[in-house]
Amino acid sequence: MDKRVLIKDVGIFSLMLIFIAVLFIVINVMIPGSLAYKRIIPTPIGEYLLTVSKIGNGEGTVTSNPAGINCGSDCTHYYINGTIVNLSATPSEGSTFNGWSGACSGSGICTVLMNAHKNVTASFNLENQTNQTHSECISNTCTLVAGDGIDECSTNTDCLIEMHSECINLQCVEVEGAGVDECSVNNDCSICGDGTISGNEVCDSNSQNCSIGGYNGIMECNLQCSGFGACNATEWCGDGFVNGFEECDDGNANNEDGCSSLCEINQSLPDLDIINMWVNVNTTTIPGNSTTNSTNITTAYVYVTVKNIGSSTAGQSRTQVDVNPSYTPRNILTPSLAPNAQATINDWYVGIAPGNYNVTAYADILFQVNESNENNNGHGPVLFNVFS
Numbered sequence: 001m002d003k004r005v006l007i008k009d010v011g012i013f014s015l016m017l018i019f020i021a022v023l024f025i026v027i028n029v030m031i032p033g034s035l036a037y038k039r040i041i042p043t044p045i046g047e048y049l050l051t052v053s054k055i056g057n058g059e060g061t062v063t064s065n066p067a068g069i070n071c072g073s074d075c076t077h078y079y080i081n082g083t084i085v086n087l088s089a090t091p092s093e094g095s096t097f098n099g100w101s102g103a104c105s106g107s108g109i110c111t112v113l114m115n116a117h118k119n120v121t122a123s124f125n126l127e128n129q130t131n132q133t134h135s136e137c138i139s140n141t142c143t144l145v146a147g148d149g150i151d152e153c154s155t156n157t158d159c160l161i162e163m164h165s166e167c168i169n170l171q172c173v174e175v176e177g178a179g180v181d182e183c184s185v186n187n188d189c190s191i192c193g194d195g196t197i198s199g200n201e202v203c204d205s206n207s208q209n210c211s212i213g214g215y216n217g218i219m220e221c222n223l224q225c226s227g228f229g230a231c232n233a234t235e236w237c238g239d240g241f242v243n244g245f246e247e248c249d250d251g252n253a254n255n256e257d258g259c260s261s262l263c264e265i266n267q268s269l270p271d272l273d274i275i276n277m278w279v280n281v282n283t284t285t286i287p288g289n290s291t292t293n294s295t296n297i298t299t300a301y302v303y304v305t306v307k308n309i310g311s312s313t314a315g316q317s318r319t320q321v322d323v324n325p326s327y328t329p330r331n332i333l334t335p336s337l338a339p340n341a342q343a344t345i346n347d348w349y350v351g352i353a354p355g356n357y358n359v360t361a362y363a364d365i366l367f368q369v370n371e372s373n374e375n376n377n378g379h380g381p382v383l384f385n386v387f388s
Helices: 003-030 035-040
Strands: 047-055 060-065 076-080 083-091 095-102 110-114 118-126 133-138 141-146 163-168 171-176 207-212 215-220 272-286 295-308 317-324 330-334 342-350 355-362 378-386
Touching: 047 060, 047 110, 060 118, 076 083, 083 095, 083 118, 095 133, 095 141, 110 118, 118 141, 272 355, 272 378, 295 317, 295 355, 295 378, 317 342, 330 342
Parallel strands: 047 118
Antiparallel strands: 047 076, 060 083, 083 110, 095 118, 133 141, 163 171, 207 215, 272 295, 295 342, 317 330, 317 355, 355 378
């Protein structure tokens, strides 16, 4: 073979290899979007990324000055270190803007200094649903959080750690968290409850006498030894003792027993009382004839005297007469009685059988009369015998 032909072929092959290598570099390095292209384009030096996100069930747009953010669709942009970016939120129709969180708070213009990568969140809600977000203190920052709730803060200042003073081992110590200051100096930390009044204590485990509404009472030292509590009465209307301004005290709230629920004497009511009761037993003989024997019929006559011992007239009432055994109680009409007036009513039991009996009576059994004392209406028992 001719050497010149061989050399020519080798040269053509080499040129082809060089061409393929150059083409590969152009495709993978120079064309945007390729992996190699991305590797050799670095993040701009001295620039920081601002990222805007949106939350809530409403719609709206966030724009920036200087330009770069139009979120909408373009929610990220790099800004040169030290750039001050002002973000504005515009709610769509039917929506409201509820405020910023992240690098901004409040609901006005959001001003961000780009000296680091920053994140800002804008909240949009449908109208009349602004309560679907609330603010919370997260890592000492006032942050807008999705969901219904109570606002904890309005600015980052509200999220500063609160302190209060407590007495610990007789020392006045600053403690993290909200609370009422217990002390300002160590002398404030005397032991409350040891029975000795010391330091700033007003009292310690002791009590004082007091008066409330004309009644005697006791005031106890409070748990902080800073003073006495309310006056707790040890006497009252209804305790069964006449105290203070009371006219009477019968231990109950019944207004019809002569002493009212206000412990005042009630002098304008009637009061029915049975002052006497007796029984007469009579036996009548009915003669027989040629075909029958004579028959003895025994009748018991019960007499009851009712008196109005109250201070006003008692209207008509019923007095119950109860003969035991064998008979059903009977309610006998009793006439109207003026104060101190009395009436004797009677009832009779014909053909009563031989035996031992007792009779009781109760005035105003149907409670038709409003009396000053309902506890003195009964009387008896009265015993009587019926002989054969």
